[in-house]
Amino acid sequence: ISEYEFAWISRDPRILDGNTTLPLSQSYLAAITTLTLGGGNLCGGVLVTPDTVLTTAHCVSSDTTKSVVSLGSHNLLETPGHSRRAILKQIVSAAYRSPFDGHDVALLILNQPADLEDVALAKLNRDPNLPSPGDKVKVLGWGQTETGGWSRTALKEADMIFRSNGDCTKVDQRWDYFDQPTIMCTTYGSGSPCGGDSGGPLLLPGPNTDTVDDVVVGLTSFGGFDDRKAKCSHAFPSGHARISAKINWITSNVCSNSHDPPSDFACDSLPVLTLVVSGTGEYETKLNVQEDGGVYDDIVSRRLDLGKKTHEDRLFMYPTEDGVREYVFSFKSSGEVEHYQVWLGHSFDGELIRESTNTVDLNDFFSFELQNGTLTIVSDSLAPSVSPSISPTTDLEVTVEAPYLRVEILFDFFPEEIGWRLDSLDWREGNATELESRQPGTYPRPQFSSAQVTLNLPVEVGSKGSRFAFTIIDTNGDGLCCHPAEGHYSLTFVGKTNETSLGSGAAFGR
Known part of the structure; x- marks a missing residue:
C-alpha cells in the first residue's frame, strides 16, 4: 500500500518506525508469512478470537507447517517471539474457487491463544447495508x-x-x-x-x-x-x-472450532447439532448449508481418530432469524462404531434424531430444514431405498444398436447439479453439433441421490472415423468426488464387435 507508514505503540511505550502511530486498538492485525520454494508469501488477517485469525482463502497454504502468524506487529522484522503462532488448523470456505468468484474467506486456528493484554480483537461488520456507496x-x-x-x-x-x-x-x-x-x-x-x-x-x-x-x-x-x-x-x-455476506459462515465456524469465542458471536443462541460417537478407526463428518444463491458451503468438516474413546462434537448452524435453509449432515467411518448418536441441541436435553450401535463402516447422511426449532428431514440415506422412476425419453436408459457411447453416472448427494452434453465435431471446420444433452436440474433430489443411470447414446462413425466430445458439468464446481455419497462417471465406446473404455472420473468443475 503506497503512502503513509505508521508505528505501533508498544506497552513500553516506544514508537517504532515512521511518524504515524498505530493505536493499540488496531493490534488485532495479523501477518501470515509462508515459506515457498521461490522464497515466501505474505498476507494479512485479523484476530477475531484469542485463537482464531480471519483471512482470505487464497492466502491459505496447503502445508500449514510452513506458515507463521505474527500478532500485533508493526515492523515484521521486530515482532517478538512470544507474538508468533503456528497454525493448528485451517478452515476454507468450500464455496471458494478463486478471488474473482467470491467466498474468499478462511479461518486459521492457532496453536496457542493470544494474550489479550497485548493485542485486541477485531470488530466484524454484521450490517449488510454498511458501508454506503461513497463512504x-x-x-x-x-x-x-x-x-x-x-x-x-x-x-x-x-x-x-x-x-x-x-x-x-x-x-x-x-x-x-x-x-x-x-x-x-x-x-x-x-x-x-x-x-x-x-x-x-x-x-x-x-x-x-x-x-x-x-x-x-x-x-x-x-x-x-x-x-x-x-x-x-x-x-x-x-x-x-x-x-x-459471510458473517454467518464465520460465526458458525468460530463457534464450532474456537476454544474461546467472545460474546459478540453469541454462540449460545445458535441452533446446534451434537454428535456423540465411540468405537475404533477414523471418522469424517461434515455439515453443509445452502447459501444465498444456492451454493453449498461447509460449516463444519472434521476427520478424527476414535481411539476407543467417546467423542462429543457440537456443530453450530446459522441463526434461526436468518430464515429457513437446507442443511446436509454426513458421517462416514472406517472401523467399528460402537455407539452413534446425533442430537438436535445438546446430548443431555436435546432431541435424538439419529442412532446406531455396533455398525461397521457406517455411512450416514441426510438433508434437513430447520424452522422455529423444528427439524424436518428432506432426504435420508437410512430411509428405505426407492429406485427413481427413469423414463427412456428422459434418461436414455434404452437398448440401442452399436455403435454407441455408454455413459454410466453414479450421482452423489446433489444430482440436480449435474448436466452433460454430447457433441459431434467437424474435422475440417472445428464446429460442434449437439447430439444430446441434459441441463442441470434434470435429475432431482432426493430421487436420484446416490442413484446410477446408464446413458446409451447412439453415434454414427464414418468410413474415415469421427470425432465426438462428451462434457459433464457440476454447477457447484465440486464434481461427484466428495463426501457425502461419493459418485463417479465412466465412458465406454461400444462397437459392433468390441468395447473400449474411454475413461472415468469424479473430480470436475463447472
Whole structure:
C-alpha cells in the first residue's frame, strides 16, 4: 500500500518506525508469512478470537507447517517471539474457487491463544447495508508499493472509497463478472492494495478518531490491476471479500472450532447439532448449508481418530432469524462404531434424531430444514431405498444398436447439479453439433441421490472415423468426488464387435 507508514505503540511505550502511530486498538492485525520454494508469501488477517485469525482463502497454504502468524506487529522484522503462532488448523470456505468468484474467506486456528493484554480483537461488520456507496474506508497491509517490488516490513495504510459494483463496472468492465454478493469494490483514495496486501482488513472508520470503533467490513482479495502493463494500478478498482455476506459462515465456524469465542458471536443462541460417537478407526463428518444463491458451503468438516474413546462434537448452524435453509449432515467411518448418536441441541436435553450401535463402516447422511426449532428431514440415506422412476425419453436408459457411447453416472448427494452434453465435431471446420444433452436440474433430489443411470447414446462413425466430445458439468464446481455419497462417471465406446473404455472420473468443475 503506497503512502503513509505508521508505528505501533508498544506497552513500553516506544514508537517504532515512521511518524504515524498505530493505536493499540488496531493490534488485532495479523501477518501470515509462508515459506515457498521461490522464497515466501505474505498476507494479512485479523484476530477475531484469542485463537482464531480471519483471512482470505487464497492466502491459505496447503502445508500449514510452513506458515507463521505474527500478532500485533508493526515492523515484521521486530515482532517478538512470544507474538508468533503456528497454525493448528485451517478452515476454507468450500464455496471458494478463486478471488474473482467470491467466498474468499478462511479461518486459521492457532496453536496457542493470544494474550489479550497485548493485542485486541477485531470488530466484524454484521450490517449488510454498511458501508454506503461513497463512504471513505481504509485498507491496511504490508504489501508492495509497486508490482514486483519488495513487501514492506512496516505496516502501511491508505484511504479508499467504497463503490457499488455497478459503479465499478463503469470503470472496469471486468466487474460484470465480479458483481456478486460476496465481493465488494473500492477505488483509489490516497492509495490502493498491491501484492502482499491480500487478507488485510478493509476498515470503516468509527466516529472516534482513536479507531476504537473501526469495523472490519472486508478483506482484500485483489488489487486494481492493469493487464496491459501487468502491474498494480490506482486506475482500476480493488476487490474485497464482504464480511457481512459471510458473517454467518464465520460465526458458525468460530463457534464450532474456537476454544474461546467472545460474546459478540453469541454462540449460545445458535441452533446446534451434537454428535456423540465411540468405537475404533477414523471418522469424517461434515455439515453443509445452502447459501444465498444456492451454493453449498461447509460449516463444519472434521476427520478424527476414535481411539476407543467417546467423542462429543457440537456443530453450530446459522441463526434461526436468518430464515429457513437446507442443511446436509454426513458421517462416514472406517472401523467399528460402537455407539452413534446425533442430537438436535445438546446430548443431555436435546432431541435424538439419529442412532446406531455396533455398525461397521457406517455411512450416514441426510438433508434437513430447520424452522422455529423444528427439524424436518428432506432426504435420508437410512430411509428405505426407492429406485427413481427413469423414463427412456428422459434418461436414455434404452437398448440401442452399436455403435454407441455408454455413459454410466453414479450421482452423489446433489444430482440436480449435474448436466452433460454430447457433441459431434467437424474435422475440417472445428464446429460442434449437439447430439444430446441434459441441463442441470434434470435429475432431482432426493430421487436420484446416490442413484446410477446408464446413458446409451447412439453415434454414427464414418468410413474415415469421427470425432465426438462428451462434457459433464457440476454447477457447484465440486464434481461427484466428495463426501457425502461419493459418485463417479465412466465412458465406454461400444462397437459392433468390441468395447473400449474411454475413461472415468469424479473430480470436475463447472
